[in-house]
Amino acid sequence: xxxxxxxxxxxxxxxxxxxxxxxxxxxxxxxxxxxxxxxxxxxxxxxxxxxxxxxxxxxxxxxxxxxxxxxxxxxxxxxxxxxxxxxxxxxxxxxxxxxxxxxxxxxxxxxxxxxxxxxxxxxxxxxxxxxxxxxxxxxxxxxxxxxxxxxxxxxxxxxxxxxxxxxxxxxxxxxxxxxxxxxxxxxxxxxxxxxxxxxxxxxxxxxxxxxxxxxxxx
Amino acid sequence: xxxxxxxxxxxxxxxxxxxxxxxxxxxxxxxxxxxxxxxxxxxxxxxxxxxxxxxxxxxxxxxxxxxxxxxxxxxxxxxxxxxxxxxxxxxxxxxxxxxxxxxxxxxxxxxxxxxxxxxxxxxxxxxxxxxxxxxxxxxxxxxxxxxxxxxxxxxxxxxxxxxxxxxxxxxxxxxxxxxxxxxxxxxxxxxxxxxxxxxxxxxxxxxxxxxxxxxxxxxxxxx
Numbered sequence: 001x002x003x004x005x006x007x008x009x010x011x012x013x014x015x016x017x018x019x020x021x022x023x024x025x026x027x028x029x030x031x032x033x034x035x036x037x038x039x040x041x042x043x044x045x046x047x048x049x050x051x052x053x054x055x056x057x058x059x060x061x062x063x064x065x066x067x068x069x070x071x072x073x074x075x076x077x078x079x080x081x082x083x084x085x086x087x088x089x090x091x092x093x094x095x096x097x098x099x100x101x102x103x104x105x106x107x108x109x110x111x112x113x114x115x116x117x118x119x120x121x122x123x124x125x126x127x128x129x130x131x132x133x134x135x136x137x138x139x140x141x142x143x144x145x146x147x148x149x150x151x152x153x154x155x156x157x158x159x160x161x162x163x164x165x166x167x168x169x170x171x172x173x174x175x176x177x178x179x180x181x182x183x184x185x186x187x188x189x190x191x192x193x194x195x196x197x198x199x200x201x202x203x204x205x206x207x208x209x210x211x212x213x214x215x216x217x218x
Numbered sequence: 219x220x221x222x223x224x225x226x227x228x229x230x231x232x233x234x235x236x237x238x239x240x241x242x243x244x245x246x247x248x249x250x251x252x253x254x255x256x257x258x259x260x261x262x263x264x265x266x267x268x269x270x271x272x273x274x275x276x277x278x279x280x281x282x283x284x285x286x287x288x289x290x291x292x293x294x295x296x297x298x299x300x301x302x303x304x305x306x307x308x309x310x311x312x313x314x315x316x317x318x319x320x321x322x323x324x325x326x327x328x329x330x331x332x333x334x335x336x337x338x339x340x341x342x343x344x345x346x347x348x349x350x351x352x353x354x355x356x357x358x359x360x361x362x363x364x365x366x367x368x369x370x371x372x373x374x375x376x377x378x379x380x381x382x383x384x385x386x387x388x389x390x391x392x393x394x395x396x397x398x399x400x401x402x403x404x405x406x407x408x409x410x411x412x413x414x415x416x417x418x419x420x421x422x423x424x425x426x427x428x429x430x431x432x433x434x435x436x437x438x439x440x441x
Contacts, residue, residue, distance in 0.1 A: 155403035156378030158438050180378035215381045 019187020021149030022052060022063035023177050024120035024130045025161070026142055027170040030198030031120040031128040034174035035063050036149065036182050037190030048190045053204070057082055059197050060098045060121030065147035070115035078102050095121040099131035099138055107136030118144045122197045145177070149185035153177050171196060179212045241410020243372030243401055244274060244285035246342040247384075247393045248365045252350040252421030253342040254393040257285050258372065258405050259413035270413045275427075279304050281420050282320045282343030287370035288357065289336040296327050296337055317343040321353035321361055329359025338369045344420050368400070372408030376400045390419060402435045 035052035054075040064071035099119040132144040192207040257274035286293035321341040354367040415430040
């Protein structure tokens with residue numbers, strides 16, 4: 001006889017993680033960010049429609065991955081710090097400023113936190129930019145991928161990325177990459193959220209599961 | 219990973235205490251009339267590259283090869299044992315063995331000794347009954363037939379690429395290009411894979427082998 005008839009499920013004591021696939025790409029005139037929507041605690045999916053693209057300002061977003069609590073908190077704090085940094089100035093903040101604020105928190109508390117945020121946006125000075133802040137580094141890149149699902153699409157993005165894609169091509173590239181990663185990573189799935197940021201502002205879009213592109217499935 | 223009670227620190231280099239593993243990226247693709255198999259050429263002991271021109275495509279029979287990943291010692295020993303068993307079986311039958319037979323022999327051994335072994339193997343070849351076939355026998359000892367299969371530490375990075383670029387009914391040349399490109403992408407991202415790309419085509423006509431050197435690999439620049 002087992003000691004407990006209904007032992008407590010593991011996921012009640014497991015930390016909540018955004019298993020995740022996140023990606024951000026620059027195109028001529030702005031950036032496109034994308035993420036999946038699955039939040040898992042152990043084997044259980046606790047939220048299947050979470051939007052992991054969090055606004056830091058009108059034209060600056062960040063993509064969350066790693067521990068859900070850590071990532072959300074960092075985003076909230078930076079959102080506040082960015083407002084303080086702007087003060088009463090009329091100018092929009094630089095993407096670099098937002099990324100640096102994220103990096104400062106990630107680096108200072110790197111032993112306690114386990115979250116990786118990709119910061120991307122548009123500003124007047126340098127146009128569309130993508131910054132990776134993994135583990136407390138700050139690196140500007142043409143595109144960045146993150147999260148557990150990103151391992152599976154390293155080859156794909158290396159092969160398919162080209163400089164100076166149009167807005168439409170970049171959006172397709174992001175959706176394709178997310179779909180492939182969600183197909184292979186058990187911790188990524190659900191729907192795809194896509195945010196496109198250019199000089200006119202940010203446009204959010206949600207691509208449902210059945211609208212995602214189909215790839216060869218063995 | 220060998221566990222040590224003495225921590226030598228810097229007295230002896232890391233690689234004197236590490237097991238030799240074929241870090242690896244291996245791949246096999248079926249096409250109409252045969253299979254294309256490919257592998258990188260790096261064998262590592264910890265951070266040291268013990269062999270930078272390894273041949274991980276091992277013949278098991280005239281038209282059956284295996285691609286080895288995992289522990290170099292384990293996979294060599296298993297391949298030797300299966301080569302013997304298959305050769306004996308083929309003489310008994312007096313005809314060419316089936317690829318499925320070879321794969322089953324690998325599976326038997328990998329499953330029976332699963333606790334002691336660390337071996338991920340892809341078996342591929344051509345036989346008159348079913349043409350070109352690819353069977354994968356990953357760590358743990360399951361066996362399944364797949365039209366395209368990737369394995370080894372570098373394979374994680376190219377699942378997305380393989381899923382999006384594979385099409386059924388590719389020609390031999392398209393398969394060769396597809397395999398070379400996929401292996402190159404994996405070698406660029408995986409520290410345990412690298413060196414040259416070794417390819418082989420197995421068909422009714424026999425086996426054609428080729429090597430693509432480092433400077434001749436396809437270029438994917440993201441700069």
